[in-house]
Amino acid sequence: MKTFGEIALVYISVLQCLCGVCMPHLLINVRNQGGDILLETISSNVTDDTISLEFQRSDGTLVTQLVDFRNEVQVIKALVLGEEERGQNQYQVMCFVNHFYKMDFISSDAMSKLRQKNPGTIRIAEEDRGHSNYTMDLFLDVSKSGVISKHVATLCGEAADTTYTRNDDLKQWVQRPGSSEAALMATARNFTTTPVTQQAGNESKPVSLPKCADTSNLWAPCTCSLELCIGWYPCGLKFCKGKGDGKKPASSYRCGIKTCKKCFIFSYYSQLKQNCLWDE
Ligand SMILES: *[C@@H]1O[C@H](CO)[C@@H](O)[C@H](O)[C@H]1NC(C)=O
Ligand SMILES: *[C@@H]1O[C@H](CO)[C@@H](O)[C@H](O)[C@H]1NC(C)=O
Ligand SMILES: *[C@@H]1O[C@H](CO)[C@@H](O)[C@H](O)[C@H]1NC(C)=O
Numbered sequence: 001m002k003t004f005g006e007i008a009l010v011y012i013s014v015l016q017c018l019c020g021v022c023m024p025h026l027l028i029n030v031r032n033q034g035g036d037i038l039l040e041t042i043s044s045n046v047t048d049d050t051i052s053l054e055f056q057r058s059d060g061t062l063v064t065q066l067v068d069f070r071n072e073v074q075v076i077k078a079l080v081l082g083e084e085e086r087g088q089n090q091y092q093v094m095c096f097v098n099h100f101y102k103m104d105f106i107s108s109d110a111m112s113k114l115r116q117k118n119p120g121t122i123r124i125a126e127e128d129r130g131h132s133n134y135t136m137d138l139f140l141d142v143s144k145s146g147v148i149s150k151h152v153a154t155l156c157g158e159a160a161d162t163t164y165t166r167n168d169d170l171k172q173w174v175q176r177p178g179s180s181e182a183a184l185m186a187t188a189r190n191f192t193t194t195p196v197t198q199q200a201g202n203e204s205k206p207v208s209l210p211k212c213a214d215t216s217n218l219w220a221p222c223t224c225s226l227e228l229c230i231g232w233y234p235c236g237l238k239f240c241k242g243k244g245d246g247k248k249p250a251s252s253y254r255c256g257i258k259t260c261k262k263c264f265i266f267s268y269y270s271q272l273k274q275n276c277l278w279d280e
């Protein structure tokens with residue numbers, strides 16, 4: 001194997017993998033903006049064509065990101081610990097399901113071939129991809145989510161009433177080969193002013209709620225916003241130039257990865273401001 005100097009992660013050959021050197025996942029120490037060190041676990045499943053990444057923030061929030069390349073789906077799940085002294089539940093789980101562009105992450109196959117040279121190293125992403133705002137305008141019915149991706153139900157079973165998506169994402173998934181628009185539309189519903197039981201025969205209308213930060217009633221619904229940052233992920237491949245031998249031009253080969261950081265700001269319907277006390 002060639003040596004890659006400072007490059008953090010290197011490809012191993014398929015042969016090494018067959019000889020049992022393969023590990024099921026990578027453990028990466030990441031330094032975040034606040035200076036804390038987070039331990040990220042990244043694994044891939046080539047059969048399913050998925051990558052999953054998980055870490056716990058220093059405030060205890062457990063964040064899981066799953067990318068399903070085949071179905072162009074990203075699921076980000078947040079398990080947020082409650083403040084019991086303020087009357088909150090022990091924890092709450094939210095799931096955000098969005099359309100995913102293949103270009104944002106390296107493939108599951110490339111991911112499965114990565115190994116770290118120095119596992120203890122504390123890593124910082126090379127490129128900051130900034131913040132993306134996701135205004136989640138739909139509730140997603142987890143029990144019907146199989147038409148979007150089978151992984152939603154696996155990951156979001158605990159978030160039956162708090163799994164969200166967007167009209168924009170449904171429009172993207174409708175473009176997938178073999179998709180049924182009717183089946184996709186049936187998985188989701190707009191937020192409405194009237195309770196579900198009173199909706200029979202009526203068209204549901206999206207409503208704009210006050211931001212949780214702007215309301216003082218702890219028992220009123222409001223739009224909560226939650227920022228989740230993926231501090232380090234492999235977002236592209238690096239190519240190195242081989243030495244030409246004078247006659248042949250230099251060829252390039254994959255010699256490492258590019259790493260990125262990305263933050264998501266999810267705005268979503270919260271049944272109670274009480275469940276969104278960080279948004280003040
Ligand atoms: C990968 O996915 C397949 C199909 O869902 C599953 O059978 C297998 O156990 C998974 N492998 C790992 C390592 O999780
Ligand atoms: C995202 O929202 C934040 C505030 O919620 C705002 O400051 C920022 O400009 C927005 N970014 C984009 C790209 O819309
Ligand atoms: C939500 O409401 C918008 C605007 O009324 C509509 O275009 C959209 O189809 C609705 N989405 C669903 C899933 O019902």
Ligand SMILES: *[C@@H]1O[C@H](CO)[C@@H](O)[C@H](O)[C@H]1NC(C)=O
Pocket residue numbers: 200201202203
């Ligand atoms: C739908 O709701 C509106 C406002 O609550 C009401 O005026 C209208 O009659 C309802 N329509 C049906 C078909 O129930």
